[in-house]
Amino acid sequence: MxxxxxxxxxxxxxxxxxxxxxxxxxxxxxxxxxxxxxxxxxxxxxxxxxxxxxxxxxxxxxxxxxAPVGGREIRELFEVRAVVERYAARRAIELDAVPVAEMRTELDGQRALTADDEARAFIDHDHRFHAALVRAVGNDLLTKTYDGLRARQVRAGIVALYSSGDRRKAVLAEHEAILGALVAGDAAAAEEAITAHLAATQQVLIEG
Known part of the structure; x- marks a missing residue:
């Protein structure tokens, strides 16, 4: 207990x-x-x-x-996420270990959440969507490092949803692009989709 x-x-x-x-x-x-x-x-x-x-x-x-989510914290969080997630995408494709079913489940879970008071649940699915890809690489240290970002990631994600009324719809489209590239085995496209997704969220947070 x-x-x-x-x-x-x-x-x-x-x-x-x-x-x-x-x-x-x-x-x-x-x-x-x-x-x-x-x-x-x-x-x-x-x-x-x-x-x-x-x-x-x-x-x-x-x-x-x-303290409110600040500019430096935002920048550093998304720099680390970009490094880890882009590597995970390329490595998972190399290993033929992309967790398609798990990521699709999380994305479908997000799509079903439309109410304003479901922002936390939406972002929980968001974290699990990305974490599934990182975990698929099979590197325990990398997984623990990424899991250590969870509180900041969830916090930033929820703030972004409340900062932009269109952000929820955009996240779904960005996740579809990431998953589509992973399914196609296109590492370059997957990295590009991840970069675009993180940059969009970061921009929303910076603009407030």
Whole structure:
């Protein structure tokens, strides 16, 4: 059974930090403790872990601050994603290991989500779509590195959806282009489609 700290860490990382309403806000430790059903000590321990990952900022006498997604964070996140995902596309094609069925399932799951309050679920599918490709390479270290980006990726993706009303439809088309190139075994086209997809999301975030 997960410890109080583990429960608090998971909830903070998966729910609180990805909530657009928390951008630029301080975490209410007592409210979170009541919501999860733990004392404030596990909450504080979890916040220390998140601060070490630079996902929150600890401000003396005020608590944990969730900084808005900034330009440098956006740039660095998408630079790393581009390197990993383009490599994964080419390598998966070389290994004849493209997880077509798994990626199609995630894309179909995204397509079924149309309501505004389903943004989080949409982005969860988004992460699994890309993560399936990275995992297919069979490099555990690469997979762990990519999984380490999940909180930032989900957070950025949700903010992008709320920043642009057309972004959801565009993501579906961009994912179709990526999957189509992978199915065709065209590594260059797959890399190009991934580059275009990431650049489009990054542009939405920069423009706000």
């Amino acid at each position: 997960p410890s109080g700290r583990e429960l608090a860490y998971a909830h903070l990382k998966d729910a609180v930090l990805s909530d657009p309403a928390m951008q630029g806000q301080f975490v209410n430790e007592q409210a979170l403790a009541d919501e999860i059903g733990v004392s404030r000590t596990p909450i504080r321990e979890a916040l220390l872990l998140l601060a070490a990952e630079e996902l929150v900022q600890l401000v003396p006498k005020r608590g944990a601050y969730v």
